[in-house]
Amino acid sequence: MRNGKRLRIGAAGILLGVALTAAVPAAAQTPATGAVRSARPEARKSYAAPKTAWGDPDLQGNYTNKDESGIPFERPSEFEGKKIDDVADAELAELVRERAAAATQRAAGIGGAETGAGPTHWYENYDAKNSRPWLVVDPADGRIPPLTPEAQARIAALPPARSSFTSGPWDSPADFSLYDRCITRGIPGSMMPAIYGNSYQLIQAPGYVAIRYEMIHETRIIPLDGRPHLTPKIRSAMGDARGHWEGQTLVVETTNFNPRSTYRNADSTTFKLIERFTPVGPNRIEWAVTSDDPKTWTRPWTFAMNLTKDDSQAPFEYACHEGNYGLPNILSAARAEEKQAN
Amino acid sequence: MSKRSMIDGLMAAVAVTSVMSISVAAQQKPAAAAKPAVRRADSVPKTPWGDPNIAGVFTNNDESGIPIERPNQFEGKQLEDVSEGELQQLRDQRENQRVAAAPNLGGIPGTNPVHWFENFGAKNSRAWSLIDPADGRIPPTTDEARRRPVVRGGSSFGGGPFNSHEDFSLYDRCITRGIPGSMMPAIYGNAYEILQGPGWVGIRYEMIHEARIIPLDGRPHLGKGVQLDMGDPRGHWEGDTLVIETTNFTRRSAYRNANPDTFKLIERFKPVSPELVEWSVTINDPTTWTRPWTFAMNLTRGGAAQQPFEYACHEGNYGMENMLNAARKAERDAAK
Numbered sequence: 001m002r003n004g005k006r007l008r009i010g011a012a013g014i015l016l017g018v019a020l021t022a023a024v025p026a027a028a029q030t031p032a033t034g035a036v037r038s039a040r041p042e043a044r045k046s047y048a049a050p051k052t053a054w055g056d057p058d059l060q061g062n063y064t065n066k067d068e069s070g071i072p073f074e075r076p077s078e079f080e081g082k083k084i085d086d087v088a089d090a091e092l093a094e095l096v097r098e099r100a101a102a103a104t105q106r107a108a109g110i111g112g113a114e115t116g117a118g119p120t121h122w123y124e125n126y127d128a129k130n131s132r133p134w135l136v137v138d139p140a141d142g143r144i145p146p147l148t149p150e151a152q153a154r155i156a157a158l159p160p161a162r163s164s165f166t167s168g169p170w171d172s173p174a175d176f177s178l179y180d181r182c183i184t185r186g187i188p189g190s191m192m193p194a195i196y197g198n199s200y201q202l203i204q205a206p207g208y209v210a211i212r213y214e215m216i217h218e219t220r221i222i223p224l225d226g227r228p229h230l231t232p233k234i235r236s237a238m239g240d241a242r243g244h245w246e247g248q249t250l251v252v253e254t255t256n257f258n259p260r261s262t263y264r265n266a267d268s269t270t271f272k273l274i275e276r277f278t279p280v281g282p283n284r285i286e287w288a289v290t291s292d293d294p295k296t297w298t299r300p301w302t303f304a305m306n307l308t309k310d311d312s313q314a315p316f317e318y319a320c321h322e323g324n325y326g327l328p329n330i331l332s333a334a335r336a337e338e339k340q341a342n
Numbered sequence: 343m344s345k346r347s348m349i350d351g352l353m354a355a356v357a358v359t360s361v362m363s364i365s366v367a368a369q370q371k372p373a374a375a376a377k378p379a380v381r382r383a384d385s386v387p388k389t390p391w392g393d394p395n396i397a398g399v400f401t402n403n404d405e406s407g408i409p410i411e412r413p414n415q416f417e418g419k420q421l422e423d424v425s426e427g428e429l430q431q432l433r434d435q436r437e438n439q440r441v442a443a444a445p446n447l448g449g450i451p452g453t454n455p456v457h458w459f460e461n462f463g464a465k466n467s468r469a470w471s472l473i474d475p476a477d478g479r480i481p482p483t484t485d486e487a488r489r490r491p492v493v494r495g496g497s498s499f500g501g502g503p504f505n506s507h508e509d510f511s512l513y514d515r516c517i518t519r520g521i522p523g524s525m526m527p528a529i530y531g532n533a534y535e536i537l538q539g540p541g542w543v544g545i546r547y548e549m550i551h552e553a554r555i556i557p558l559d560g561r562p563h564l565g566k567g568v569q570l571d572m573g574d575p576r577g578h579w580e581g582d583t584l585v586i587e588t589t590n591f592t593r594r595s596a597y598r599n600a601n602p603d604t605f606k607l608i609e610r611f612k613p614v615s616p617e618l619v620e621w622s623v624t625i626n627d628p629t630t631w632t633r634p635w636t637f638a639m640n641l642t643r644g645g646a647a648q649q650p651f652e653y654a655c656h657e658g659n660y661g662m663e664n665m666l667n668a669a670r671k672a673e674r675d676a677a678k
Contacts, residue, residue: 053391053540060539183657201555205397205539206390212555219553221537221546236652317570321656322517 049248049279054206056224057248059279062314063307065191065287066198069125070099073303075134075142083140087133096130103128124196135303137288144301151296155265164326170334173327178261182216182321184237186261187254187273188289190218193305199315200307202277209243209250214315222252229255232269237261239273250277267295283309386582386613391540393558394582396613400534400641401648402621405471406461406527407436410637412470412478420476424469433466460530467640473622474636487630490601493594498661504669507662512595516550516656518571520595521588521607522623524552527639533650534641536611543577543584548650556586563589569602571595584611600627617643 049057079087103126136142147155162168163177170176179185185192190213191200197215204210209222222241230240240256252275262268271293278286288304291297387395416424440462472478496502498514513519519526524547525534531549538544543556556575564574574590586609589602596602605627612620622638625631 053389181657183654203537203539203542203544203555205537205544208537210537210539210544210553210555212553217551219544219546221535221544237654238652317572319517319571322515 047279047281052204052206056204056206056245057250057279058204059250059277059285060202060204061309062311063200063202063285064124064198064310064313065193065200065305065307066124067129067193067308068131068305069128069193069195069198070103071130071132071135071305073135074144075136079133079142084132084134084137084142092130092133095133096128099130100127122196124198125193128193131306132304135305136301137304138290138302139299145297145299148294148296148298151265151267154267158265164330168330168334170330173331176327176330178237179216180324180327182324184218184261185213185216186237186257186263187220187239187241188263188275190216190238191287191307197318199313201315209252212315214318216320217318229253232256235259235268246276248279251275252277263291265296266291266293270295277307280306285309389538389540393538393540393579394584394613395538396582396584396611396619397536397538399644399646399648399650400536400619401460401532401644402525402527402534402639402641403460403532404465404467404642405639406464406466406529406532407440408466408468408639409470410472411480412472416469416478421468421470421473421478429466429469432469433464436466437463458530460532461527464527468638471637471639472635473638474624475633481631481633481635483631484629487599487601490599490630492599495594498665502669504665507666510662510665512571513550514659514662516659518552518595519547519550520571520591520597521554521573521575522597522609524550524572525621525641531651531653533644533648535650543586546650548653550655551653566590566603569593573607580610582613585609586611597625599630600625601629604629611641614640619643 049059052058052060075082134142136144139145160166161177162175164180168175173181179189184190194215199214201212202209203212207223207225209224210219211222212219218238220238220241222243224243224245226244227242229242234240235256235258237258238261239254241252241254243250243252245251254273254275255271257263257268257271257273259268262271263273271291274290274292276286276288276290278288280286285307286304287307288302290300290302292300389395389397412419470478472480475481494508495511495515496509497511503509507515513523518524528549533548535546536543537546541557541559543558544553545556546553552572554572554575556577558577558579560578561576563576568574569590569592571592572595573588575586575588577584577586579585588607588609589605591597591600591602591605591607593602596605597607605625608624608626610620610622610624612622614620619641620638621641622636624634624636626634
């Protein structure tokens, strides 16, 4: 039908779509950044973004971060003691080659004939030109800070996190992730690079910024007028976003998440997610994400990656749940197994 | 959870009511609207880059229950001929019908109290919504259109058979209401947000969680090979009126079984007072209707209370699955 590619990927649902899910949790552990070397501080200072008619920095356009596929969150042990900026360009180039080779090796399985998952050329994550060797920029050791004792206890008490890539049990749709169920990837999930669907569109108006995310069909409309956050009683899967400008950087603070959509099981009552969109070149924004929740981590921490402007990458109309046959199929397969066992 | 989720939990039970109200509305839509307060063009505020500024949060709650076509009692009359007294009578009749139906809406187990619904007390702006042709009737369909197969998928309010999810409408399935469906008033979820940037207009629709980002820079439509449920919109300004032409619909989402290859939908958002924008919709498809036709209604500026809420549709769409289960049970029972 219409969306040839997308629709069929959607139809692969949990098989493939879930391959995505796998890509995302994997990315959540080991995101990818990439492509052109991340802007160093001096470059960031020297670039002056154009202005909108009403005087805000103008960041509008279509962006992708497919080049950030495959970058781990935390510093790989081989770089012990080093900072991101200490990694030489040649070392980074070698890393990128290794990651690309590994991705190609996995490709046969992903594009495999019998899954309905589609040929390899449908995927956006091959040959990703990672901009950096890892994502965590603060703290300087490249490690996500330890959980507080309270968070350890809280998270230990949660039922095990499941996705369609784990082994079940599959008794209900609620046994799948929100992403498997085509409900939301939340924030920052909606901007984490995956195997496809890495397109974003940013548009600006006086007092507002809107961001459209291709995957899962999300749009945020973010007020910049200084209004306070909603009352804590109102919670949503995408949270309540408020933005402002700090120099050329668009800063977006999001709170009021649902407990189920809160990043990495942070405490939704105290969690603040701060995104910084800093233009670092005519075609590049650095997207830095600070997770701040004193009830969950011993200190705030930040990861960053690049968004690359590419007007050939306008977001497509995304159809997720319509073709999500994988989810009911996994549930009915689980029932069939039960019958066999009895 | 709360209101919306629970409402969504009813989906095929109640939200389907909204499908019904839409189909009903689609057959017989409200029109009227305050006689456009005359306003001088230069009184419409401008954006910093010089476009007319119509940005904000809007609702068309008040347009609930207006038929598209002219009711028989007004035979021979134009919209302007309907007196305020007659219009008020119509509003009262429509409200009485809603109230009479209300015990069923709020009373089915698992449904919710009447105060959750947005369509009560609707202050209809007009007696019917069709403004062109002047006889208040949708023009006849062409022979070709009458021979065209109807897209599969009835409504959950129809009589079935329900053998597959594909026997339900795209709305029942939480996929899309398309255009103009996304802006048709329903029993709830009638909140819209218009956002303007230089060269762009964004419109967010609460129900079904849609957002259109519409370029105004004169770029051509997409190639015929790319078809979308929400179509491919292109906008421009005519005076203070935002005009949006949408083409490239999918076969299944094209309004009223129109032919996506020839169908053009033209929306006009015309500011008529600081509080009102008139939304008129022209349906143009020579292979489907013998002439173009237009309906119109008002969008009323809403306060913070009308901000679109995060809408969750398919998550709680148990109704569709339950109806399929019930149909299978009915088959088993019949076989006994």
